[in-house]
């Protein structure tokens with residue numbers, strides 16, 4: 311059992327969806343980010359997605375683009391991201407933490423080094439946005455010995471044939487990108503998402519998380535009806551951007567509480 | 580140099596089925612785009628096999644673009660250096676003033692075949708933007724061009740030309756607001772408008788099949804040059820030269836000669852303020868290392884953490900931190916050699932060409948021109964060189980005036 315499978319099994323027993331909270335490492339600076347990170351589980355995040363910054367985030371909307379710029383300005387890097395993960399893991403042994411970002415920083419570190427350092431830091435898996443199944447075999451080979459999960463993405467453009475390809479070698483959970491677009495874009499309609507989740511569920515036993523464009527408790531609640539988890543990122547990142555770093559911790563965690571509450575209670579209604 | 584085994588291979592059979600040129604190339608895109616680039620590849624294969632597609636291209640080349648472009652003996656420049664004979668492949672005489680239209684024509688005709696109704700493009704110098712806007716106007720398609728705000732400032736004439744042609748020019752302010760940021764923004768648009776939009780990439784880079792497809796559309800340059808030099812001189816040239824931004828004009832000239840191993844290939848990268856000045860040049864091969872950006876693995880300007888550097892060149896069309904994957908491969912195996920040229924050297928070459936040949940070259944090919952003398956000496960008196968004069972300098976007169984301290 312990995313931390314991810316343990317957590318998803320627990321959510322299933324509780325009969326509720328989970329909240330996956332995304333923040334960008336080193337945004338707005340390392341220490342403020344660490345304070346947010348360590349507060350996430352208490353505020354209701356069931357899984358943490360920690361972004362590592364890249365200069366050219368071409369699948370991200372403005373919120374996360376700016377987060378990456380702030381992080382890089384604060385000295386953020388893949389190494390610093392792993393360091394934050396390690397500090398988090400020293401305090402919390404149960405909340406799954408996955409990394410999310412683009413492939414070039416990983417290429418420069420080397421896939422084996424990335425896998426080893428992730429395992430040492432206590433990270434559980436990764437989403438590498440620009441590594442589709444066609445290109446992720448070096449990462450899969452490097453992750454296997456350390457039992458790290460490769461989280462694959464399915465999108466509205468993924469047809470049934472493609473879905474089979476995406477699911478081969480996927481682990482941890484499947485991330486359904488609910489709209490064709492960048493992060494933080496407009497939300498999909500809940501009927502479309504519901505139908506997509508049902509379609510994917512017929513094809514896999516993996517838990518399904520739905521993200522992109524989920525900003526409000528209402529949207530999160532709708533998705534939590536049938537998805538196993540709801541991913542929220544831009545809405546939290548915007549709270550960091552909204553002002554001074556002292557209040558940032560509190561603002562983000564309050565937002566996490568709100569969305570967590572919506573996700574937790576969704577199926578009771 | 581190439582090993583014996585390598586030197587006997589067929590250089591023209593790449594990329595492989597995965598879009599690889601050795602370790603370079605590939606399809607490093609978000610999952611949302613994967614079905615689209617696979618679909619594009621299928622559509623491109625079908626077009627390649629369709630004589631009607633080729634005939635339509637040929638018709639536009641002849642009557643709209645003005646092909647074949649002349650192969651011109653640069654007599655006074657040759658005398659100036661007193662060594663190998665220098666020929667210019669004059670793609671600056673194409674409609675819209677650069678080689679870019681060869682590729683735009685192919686891609687936009689393909690888009691029409693695929694039933695796409697909206698074209699997007701990125702542009703740096705504005706030449707690719709102008710060429711895309713031109714073909715879109717001709718074929719009656721809406722065109723959106725993403726252009727870095729910095730480039731909009733330094734390429735004003737082209738911005739106005741695009742607008743006259745009916746294009747919607749969208750300023751990009753993220754990052755350093757230059758070409759790579761424009762490309763990021765175009766990818767963001769594409770991933771959002773997957774159903775109706777065709778992304779017309781301006782150089783031989785991006786995810787497979789773009790590097791191959793753009794190369795194929797630009798290879799008309801090399802095919803013509805080969806025929807023309809055989810007719811003029813009765814033999815193949817000793818060397819080919821071209822500037823390298825993303826590498827499309829260079830690969831277009833080189834590719835039909837790849838298997839002629841006695842033909843030396845020289846690409847010239849932009850050295851900006853100098854290769855030894857950190858983040859102040861745009862020479863990906865000479866000053867970068869392999870990595871992944873914009874859908875392909877290739878040489879990139881980057882720091883140790885894999886963050887992409889902005890680089891610098893006086894020439895907006897060369898100011899890109901990457902290079903097409905086929906060039907990375909040709910560099911590694913030694914089939915082509917990559918030189919570099921600073922801003923100042925390019926300006927000198929620009930002035931020299933204007934005075935000696937009565938041709939204002941674009942700042943991009945001025946980089947290749949700056950190295951022509953040395954290569955001519957190396958090849959020697961009886962040698963033949965073809966240099967790709969891939970763009971005209973009208974768009975650059977403001978930049979050049981500025982660099983020379985002249986107020987217009």
Ligand SMILES: Cc1ncc(COP(=O)(O)O)c(C=O)c1O
Pocket residue numbers: 677678679703704705706707781782783822823824825826827828829895896897941943944969970971
């Ligand atoms: C005239 C001209 N030459 C060269 C380039 C560089 O592109 P490439 O290396 O793809 O030919 C450009 C790009 O804008 C250009 O306008």
